[in-house]
Amino acid sequence: MSQSLAGRVSGPVYTPSDAGYAPECAGFNVLITHSPQFVVAAQSTQDVAETVRFARENQLAVSVLATGHGTYASITSGILISTKALNQVSIDVASRTATIGAGARWEPVVAEAAKHGLAPVAGSSTNVGVVGYLLGGGLGPLVRSHGISSDYVTGFTVVTSDGETLEASAEHHPDLFWGLRGGKSGFGIVTQVKVRLVELPSLYAGGLFFAEEHIEAALRGWVKWTAEADARVSTSVAVMRFPPFDFIPPPLRGRTVLNLRFAFPGSTEEGAKHAAPLRALAPIYLDMLGELPASQIARIHNDPDKPSPVWTSGMMLTHVDQDFASTVLRHVGAGVQTPFFMLELRHLGGPSQRDVEGGSAVGGRGANFVAGLVGMHPPLFETVLPGAEQGLRAELKPWLSPEMTINFMGRPRSAEQYDSAWPEATRTKLKEIRQKYDPQHFFASAK
Structure with missing residues (x-):
């Protein structure tokens, strides 16, 4: 069957015994492994179309994989179409x-x-x-x-x-x-x-890091600041617990910090004025905020770029206040033992809450904040992290939005939860x- 399929596409067709099979199946989360019957490394839209026709003719399921960042379950049958080569x-x-x-x-x-x-x-x-x-x-x-x-x-x-x-x-x-x-x-x-x-030739952006003993002051100050934040300024805060591993930069290795991310698409002078109240929230451990070329926008969040084991979940919020901050601090504040590597809060609003002309299917436009949770230690993925997430969610009920957005949901627990996006x-x-x-x-x- 693989030879028949190979005759209809220009890209290679792999079976589990082929050397190219594993690389084409690989995604970002190293704990999610795929074992389909065939993998087609598509080289064109025509390859994808021919593979879909072949699958229908032979009653085979079809799945698709690019980078694998949004993959939460293993693919174990049918044909996997890899679009990695469609990277023009x-x-x-x-x-x-x-x-x-x-x-x-x-x-x-x-x-x-x-x-x-x-x-x-x-x-x-x-x-x-x-x-x-x-x-x-x-x-x-x-x-x-x-x-x-x-x-x-x-x-x-x-x-x-x-x-x-x-x-x-x-x-x-x-x-x-x-x-x-x-x-x-x-x-x-x-x-x-x-x-x-x-x-967007450049922007005033980057991050401020506050040491563990100043997490509470920084979080409470940011929560208060968001109420009157300029509509052009996008910020988020993340309480992060870095392991003591050699690949972690020395200033963060083994430390717990609050990282306040900031982005203003304007001049350095005006951006610095908007950032001044945030710089004054508490003593700053690392100041990495300044003029930033648009080509380096990834430095704002510094998200990992190497495949790794990861667990994620999220929720949207109607508002935040000091009682909300107190609840969050009980779960991830200074000195608290938590299974989460990171708890992140992103401030939304402005054009994100206005639908485009003609409309779209985007969920969560009415929310004002989104919270993301990340775990990095695999033994905690099945029970400990979901349990901690449910405990936090229960305490955050007064602030939870009835809306959700699919990209922050993490692995859906059911079809009903998926639909709730x-x-x-x-x-x-x-x-x-x-x-x-x-x-x-x-x-x-x-x-």
């Missing part, structure tokens, strides 16, 4: 548009756009795959000044369940375009995306669009 990036300066293949990460997009004084409204990590991130909306480091990342998408190239290729945009298949901007999965396989770029009206419309473009549910929504 081109910039049209005149139209300020980037055309990006499904296997591309944000890093080359940021680098190429920066050569022209432009930037994509990307995520906090430039190591993350562009397409998977955009399908879920996207709350990046410029969320308050520029909004949700998928709002900048102008078109998708999609292979549907019958093996046909469609161009979805505001003008063509607008219902599919609506669903792909935030609806995540269950429509088809996206092989290319077009994204509108913004002018969208309000009822959006869920209903998404179901109708999936039924239209995939009536036999060939591309099951990720659960």
Whole structure:
């Protein structure tokens, strides 16, 4: 069967005994391993379309993998389409548009756009795959000044369940375009995306680090500051517990800190004025805030770029106040024993709460904050971290938003929890669009 499939695609087809099989199956979370019957290393949209047709003819399930950042369950059967080779990036300066293949990460997009004084409204990590991130909306480091990342998408190239290729945009298949901007999965396989770029030669951005003994003062001060924060300033805070490992930079090795991330798309002088109250919250351990080229935007969050074991979960919040800060400090404050490597709070608002013309399927626009939890120690993944997360969630009930956004959910515990990433009206419309473009549910929504 593999030879028959290989005769229909230009890219290699691997079986478990082939040397190229494991690299094509590899994702970012090293604890998630895949063992499908076949892996197709797609070289083109046509390869993806032919593979989908072959799978239908032979009644085989189809899965897709790019960077693997959003993968929470192992793929153990059928055909896995790897889009790693579809990593082309081109910039049209005149139209300020980037055309990006499904296997591309944000890093080359940021680098190429920066050569022209432009930037994509990307995520906090430039190591993350562009397409998977955009399908879920996207709350990046410029969320308050520029909004949700998928709002900048102008078109998708999609292979549907019958093996046909469609161009979805505001003008063509607008219902599919609506669903792909935030609806995540269950429509088809996206092989290319077009994204509108913004002018951004530089910004005032980076991070302030506060030592463990000043976590409470910094957190409470940030919570108070957000109530009157300038709408152009995007910030987040993360309480982080760094292990005493050699690969951790010496200033952070073995330390617990609060990292306050800051991004202002404007002049250094004005940015410094906005940052001054935050610098005054408490004694600063490390000051890494200043003028930053747009090409180095990943330095704001400094997310890891090497595959590793990881556990994540999240929740959205209606508001924060000092009682909220007290609750968080009981779980991750100075001297507290916690299984979490990081608890992060991102301030939302501004354009992120306004839907685009024509609408989109993005969930969580009404929330004002999003909380993310990260664990890094595998023995804690199955019971300890979920238990701690549920305990924290119960105490944060007064501040929890009824809304959620799929990219911050982590591994869904059930189909019902997965569906909770969208309000009822959006869920209903998404179901109708999936039924239209995939009536036999060939591309099951990720659960």
